[in-house]
Amino acid sequence: MNPKESEGRYRTLFESSIDAMVTFNRDGTILDVNEETVKLTGYSRDELIGTPFRNYFTDPERAQEGVDLSFKKGAIRDYELIMRSKTGEEMIVSYNATVYRNSEGEVEGVFAAARDITEIKKSEERFLALYELSTKIDITTEELLDFTADEVAKMLNPDMCYITSLKDDTLFFRALRGDAEGWIREGMEIKVDKTVCGLVIEEKKPIVIPDIKKDPIAGRYPYLEKYGIESYVGIPLLSRERKAIGTICVLNKGPRDYSEKDLELLSIFASRASLAIERARIERELLNAKAKLQERSAELQKLMEDLRESEEKYKAIFESANDVIVTLDLKGNITAVNRKAEEISGYTRDELMGKNIAGLRMFPPKSLAIILKNFGKRIIGMDVSPYVVELIRKDGKKLFIEINARPLRQGGKVVGDMVILRDVTRRKEVEEKLREKMNELEKFNKLMIGRELRMIELKKRIKELEEKLKSR
Numbered sequence: 001m002n003p004k005e006s007e008g009r010y011r012t013l014f015e016s017s018i019d020a021m022v023t024f025n026r027d028g029t030i031l032d033v034n035e036e037t038v039k040l041t042g043y044s045r046d047e048l049i050g051t052p053f054r055n056y057f058t059d060p061e062r063a064q065e066g067v068d069l070s071f072k073k074g075a076i077r078d079y080e081l082i083m084r085s086k087t088g089e090e091m092i093v094s095y096n097a098t099v100y101r102n103s104e105g106e107v108e109g110v111f112a113a114a115r116d117i118t119e120i121k122k123s124e125e126r127f128l129a130l131y132e133l134s135t136k137i138d139i140t141t142e143e144l145l146d147f148t149a150d151e152v153a154k155m156l157n158p159d160m161c162y163i164t165s166l167k168d169d170t171l172f173f174r175a176l177r178g179d180a181e182g183w184i185r186e187g188m189e190i191k192v193d194k195t196v197c198g199l200v201i202e203e204k205k206p207i208v209i210p211d212i213k214k215d216p217i218a219g220r221y222p223y224l225e226k227y228g229i230e231s232y233v234g235i236p237l238l239s240r241e242r243k244a245i246g247t248i249c250v251l252n253k254g255p256r257d258y259s260e261k262d263l264e265l266l267s268i269f270a271s272r273a274s275l276a277i278e279r280a281r282i283e284r285e286l287l288n289a290k291a292k293l294q295e296r297s298a299e300l301q302k303l304m305e306d307l308r309e310s311e312e313k314y315k316a317i318f319e320s321a322n323d324v325i326v327t328l329d330l331k332g333n334i335t336a337v338n339r340k341a342e343e344i345s346g347y348t349r350d351e352l353m354g355k356n357i358a359g360l361r362m363f364p365p366k367s368l369a370i371i372l373k374n375f376g377k378r379i380i381g382m383d384v385s386p387y388v389v390e391l392i393r394k395d396g397k398k399l400f401i402e403i404n405a406r407p408l409r410q411g412g413k414v415v416g417d418m419v420i421l422r423d424v425t426r427r428k429e430v431e432e433k434l435r436e437k438m439n440e441l442e443k444f445n446k447l448m449i450g451r452e453l454r455m456i457e458l459k460k461r462i463k464e465l466e467e468k469l470k471s472r
Contacts, residue, residue, distance in 0.1 A: 019036060019113040019114060019115055019322070020033075020034070020036040020037040020039075020040045020041075020093070020113070020114040020115075020116075021033070021034045021036065021037060021111070021112065021113050021114075022034075022037050022048075022053070022112050022114070023100075023109050023110065023111050023112070024053045024067060024109060024110055024112070025108075025109050025110075026067075026071055026109075027052075027067075028052050028053040028054055028063075028064055028067040029050060029051070029052060029053070030048050030049050030050065030051055030052070030053055031049065031109055032049065033045055033048050033049065037114075040083065040085070040091070040093075040114070040116065041056055041083065041085050041086060042085040042086030042087055042089075043056075043085075043086050052064075053067055054067070056083055056084060057081045057082060057083055057084065058081075058082040058083075058084055058090060059081065059082065062081060063081055066079045066081065066095065066097070067110070070097040070098075070099065070110045070112070071099060071107065071110065074098070074099050075096075075097060075098045075099065075319065075339065076095070076096070076097050077096050077339075077340075077343065078094050078095075078096065079094065079095040079096075079097070080092060080093070080094050080095075080117070081093055081095065083114075091116050091118045092116070092117050092118045092121050093114040093115065093116055093117065093118075094114065094115050094117045094322075095112050095113070095114050096112070096113050096320045096321075096322060097110050097111065097112035097113070097320065098110070098111050098112075098319045098320050098339075099111075111320060112320070113320040113321075113322070115322055119261075122261065145163050145174050145175040146175050148163060148175070148248070148269050149161060149162070149163055149175035149176070149177045150177065151269065152177070152248065152250065152265075152266065152269060153177040153178065155265060156250055156258075156262055156265070156266075158178065158250040158251060158252050158256075159178050159179065159251060159252045159253045159254075160176070160177065160178030160179060160250070160251045160252075161176075161177050161178060161248070161249065161250040161251070162174075162175060162176040162177070162184065162248075162249055163175040163237075163246065163247070163248050163249075164197055164246045164247050164249070165237075165245060165246040166192065166201060166244060166245055166246050169191060169192050169193070170189050170190070170191060170192065171189065171190050171191075171192050171195065171197055171198070171246075171247075172187070172188075172189055173185065173186055173187065173188045173189075173190075174186065174246075178251075183223075183227050195221065195223075196209075196217075196221050196224070196232060196234055196249075197234055197247045197249060199217070199234075200234035200235070200236050200244075200247050200249075201236055201244040201246075201247060202244075203236075204236050204238065204242065204244055205236065206233065206234065206235045206236070206263060206266075206267070207232070207233070207234045208232075208233050208258060208263065209231060209232040209233070210231055210255055210256060210257045210258070211230060211231060211255040212224050212225060212229060212230045212231065212232065212255075213225075213230065213255075224251075228253045229251045229252070229253060230252060230253060230254050230255050230256075231251065231252040231254065231255050231256040232249065232250075232251050232252075233249065233250045233251075233258055233262075233263070233266065234247050234248070234249045235247065235248045235249075235263075235266045235267055235269075235270040236270065237270050238270075247270075248266055248269060248270045250266070286431070289427070290386075293386070293402065293404075293422065294386055294404065297323075297386065297404035297420050297422075298404075300321070300323065300325075300420055301404070301405075301406050301418060301420060319338055319339045321338055321340060322340070323340060323420050323421065323422050324337075324338065324340045324341045324344050324345075324401075324419075324420070324421035324422070324423075325337070325338045325340070325341070325418070325419070325420060325421075326338075326341060326352075326418075326419045326421065327408060327416055327417070327418050327419070328357065328375070328416050328417040328418075328419065329415070329416045330379060330414070330415065330416055331356065332356050332357045332358060332372070332375060332417075333354060333355070333356050333357075334352055334353055334354060334355050334356075334357070335353075335416065336353075337349055337352050337353065341421075344391070344393075344399065344401070344421070344423055345362055345391065345393055345394065346393040346394030346395050346397075347362070347394050357371060357372065357375065358372060361392075362391055362392050362393070362394070363389065363390070363391060363392070364390050364392065366390075367389035367390045367391070370387065370389055371389060371403070374387065374403075374405070375405075375417060378405060378406065378407050378417055379407065379414060379417065381407070381414070384405065386402055386403065386404040387402070387403055388400055388401065388402050388403075388424060388428075389401060389403060399423055399425045400423075400424050400425045400428045401421045401422060401423055401424060401425075402421070402422045402424045403419060403420070403421055404419075404420045404422075405417055405418060405419040405420065406418055
């Protein structure tokens with residue numbers, strides 16, 4: 001491959017990557033960026049090239065430490081930074097970086113690939129909040145309402161939030177967070193038809209008003225504008241029989257658009273007793289995550305088709321990948337692995353190269369049988385959907401990995417297999433923990449219902465005894 005072809009292939013791979021990619025020299029000056037970096041930062045390529053890499057993060061010193069560490073170690077993985085875009089938006093990114101060399105073998109710079117993991121971090125926070133809520137089964141109603149209000153205020157940061165309960169036609173304000181300036185207070189009572197909460201209860205569905213001044217519904221409730229409330233979200237609290245028993249509301253003194261994730265979070269807190277809704281939400285999230293993973297794997301596979309026999313920059317992309325990448329020949333012998341394969345399996349590259357997948361000790365017999373069966377299908381041209389198997393690291397630790405693969409073709413003929421593996425152990429653990437918590441909540445609900453039924457029966461017996469005493 002001549003230099004011109006190599007550079008052209010490098011540029012194609014660089015620009016086609018769905019990760020934000022950047023190269024920089026020893027002092028951290030940016031040498032090149034791809035279009036994904038431009039989109040992520042909001043700065044143009046001309047604005048970025050020639051400037052210090054550290055300038056685009058909330059912690060410049062940590063960013064520079066990452067630069068220095070890349071040159072010192074030759075590669076770093078999963079290095080988290082908080083990036084600040086041109087508009088001031090902050091996002092959590094995870095960098096993988098690898099040095100690349102010139103034709104004389106001298107280190108010329110660093111090739112870094114970033115992935116936006118902000119949503120992953122938020123998902124972890126939502127899970128932790130749900131987990132903590134699910135464990136609080138031995139506290140009073142008031143304590144539970146206070147805890148819920150605290151979590152809503154902490155995670156959504158509105159100007160004000162409150163929880164109400166409904167009795168007959170009256171709303172009782174049970175938990176209040178934020179500055180209400182005296183117009184509402186904990187313990188206050190108000191007729192349900194005088195508030196937007198009443199509409200939420202009547203319709204038994206969320207009401208979202210991003211901008212009070214632009215929404216005709218808000219005109220029916222002039223107190224919102226009177227007290228400077230410009231955005232409102234109300235979520236109904238529903239019993240198992242879908243009877244409205246109160247609301248969770250968040251208000252702001254300026255217009256605010258709430259994302260689907262924000263509303264989903266409010267719904268979790270508002271309807272935690274409704275296990276069916278919660279299960280449906282989890283299933284939707286898992287399906288979306290699976291679809292995104294398949295899309296990501298397909299794009300990565302297409303990218304990797306051009307990665308064979310490339311120069312050092314081409315190899316840097318291969319080594320910086322966030323997933324395990326393995327190529328096999330038609331007999332199932334390993335012909336290439338990346339650095340991530342060593343990290344995930346615990347085996348060195350030398351221990352893996354040339355080995356046949358049928359003889360790998362890292363897969364239990366059941367998992368190996370599935371892998372060999374699907375390998376055979378792909379080699380003869382059959383489609384195989386992504387699947388999950390168990391992997392045993394060299395140190396004995398068990399992991400779950402998702403495998404997505406496609407045949408390697410050369411001149412129109414199948415010459416091997418490209419396999420993409422992703423560690424999904426954490427996802428499996430989260431799914432299992434969520435299932436356990438849902439089971440605990442279901443048991444708790446049954447316990448509470450049983451207790452209520454016993455109380456009803458006891459009250460009935462007491463009333464019968466009182467009537468007998470009166471008749472004597």
